[in-house]
Amino acid sequence: MGVTVAIDCMGGDHGPAVTVPAARAFLRNHPEARIILVGRQDALEQAMTAIGNGFGQRLSLHAASEVVAMDDPPAIAMRTKKDSSMRVAINLVKSGEAQAAVSAGNTGALMAISRFVLKTLPGIDRPAIATILPTRKGQTYVLDLGANVDCLPEHLLQFGIMGAMLVSAVEHLERPTVGLLNIGEEAIKGNEVVKRAGELLKASGLNFYGNVEGDDIYKGTTDVVVCDGFVGNVALKTSEGLAQMLATFLREEFSRNLLSKAMALIAMPALKRFKHRVDHRRYNGAALLGLRGVVVKSHGSADAFAFEQAIHRAAEAASNRLIERITERMTAMGVAA
Template sequence: MSITVAVDAMGGDVGLDVTIPASIRFLQDHPEHRLILVGDLPAIEARLSALSADARARIELVHATQVVGMDEPPQLALKNKKDSSMRVAINQVKEGRAQACVSAGNTGALMATARFVLKTLPGIDRPAIAKLMPTVKGTSCVLDLGANVDCTPEQLLQFGIMGAELVGSLTRRERPTVGLLNIGSEDIKGNETVKQAGELLRGSALNFYGNIEGDDIYRGTVDVVVCDGFTGNVALKTSEGLAHMVSVFLREEFTRTWWTRLCALAALPVLRHFKARVDTRRYNGASLLGLRGIVVKSHGGTDALGFRFALEQACEEVGSNVIGHIADQVALQLEKIQRPAVEPSTTPETL
């Protein structure tokens, strides 16, 4: 199956020098797929000169005159950057020319634009940002990672449904377990929203594990971790900070004296293997779930390898029809949940 992905070639901290090499390598690895590169045409073309005729034939170029700044307020980007590489790339999905879009640009602007252009699926209040994270046992999907600061219990249930489908799509796990991020395992723990979300999840058709705590994310206790965007974002960023501290400390310890440098040299292959295992580039690619189109957000600071993983993920989502599955499950499960509220009519029969 040939898949076409639209690439926001200008997005990210680096832009073209990451997105174009990643795109070229992606086309070489996947002779069946196609890319639409969106951005400043002359600048893109200059970087494609050495490309083989075969790969070049699978690239379409679309010009865009604007670029969304990494710190630009989403609403301003939405209003003033109608010809940005980000928006034009999303338009490719909307207009059916691409089946997915990948951008390393400003997350808030990407979410706002994607939501405006593509709209949400029926039954989904707001899209969520979901990401596979490494765990002791493999990977877990965590959502929301920052799109929704305040969430209703119903939204958290929607996240559970979407996360389960994404895990099914990306890892082929059957009936993935879903956990609700909380500060204790007992049902009575947490704030009102979380308690009510727990009730909805328990009553749903999902394979609900129950409450989990922060450490369960990396223990791989469940396949899907549901939380509001504030908590999820803090958990993700805190992890980044801790990982950075660990790498700084390891480097300091191994470079302290000539003797520890020798030790490092001896341990280098092992340390490299360890580093590869926790390499964030391998987990690059966050899915904007709940939209009527596939949008994958690459980390703004990633390199070509990381961006390529985001392109791969977009293809996986297209290939497994994740949006179709989410739409089906949302329709099925929300219907079930809403039924009790509708069936016992409050209208007196005598009227």
């Protein structure tokens, strides 16, 4: 993997304290990869002093004077912070110095800047965000989780194409299955947009499975699940809420009294294995799709392990020709300009 990844070191809740150790771990695990750390000079130098540089030319620093805050409105971040670490990292993808960028910063700003700097691919109307969820069988890529709230059937088709190409590139599946998120009542299956999107996907040449329902996400029925950004956001947030509630209840029941605490101690190995299987850190790294370059968004609260997964996904996507795959498929379908 001779790929170079530009990292916005300042993004996320923890900044360089997380992004720099993650970069080091990534370089250790990928001996051919290169990383460009982008951030404020002082912060980078401090972090480098702490970790040392045993990577020679595989690790370089690139100064940027500004930082996009988590609560900066996207338009403000784009117009007023032209030397932000986020923007400079994306500029490095644009110029070809890097093949992918990773940031744990503000999602709205990352999408706006990526779209402005990199532009969308031919035939793609709206970039989308694909996140990864654990399933009984492994994992599923769900998109859109971005800002595409009122979608046309053609947009859902594009999400299907981009999602399938992402899974091809990152998971090395040549014909990933694509499901369209719908509801089950026979007589009234879905709304008009979803119905029409189903027809388009059926005719697309993708490995289209057909409609799936909400529970199919976690059953792992398909490799890709397509929906509009409103529905995707609700599905993801609802899942987060339920998982947090269940974790809280489980913790409370195992810490109710001394006896419960003893039970927890004894059951710890099984509880730990359970926790590992659903550890969201392993699924960190949502791809911004439809752009002329690979951009991956890490969760803002990611730790170094989680951020390293996001770097890994970005490197995989770039070295396995994600952008070319999407372009080729769009061209083959005659939908690219």
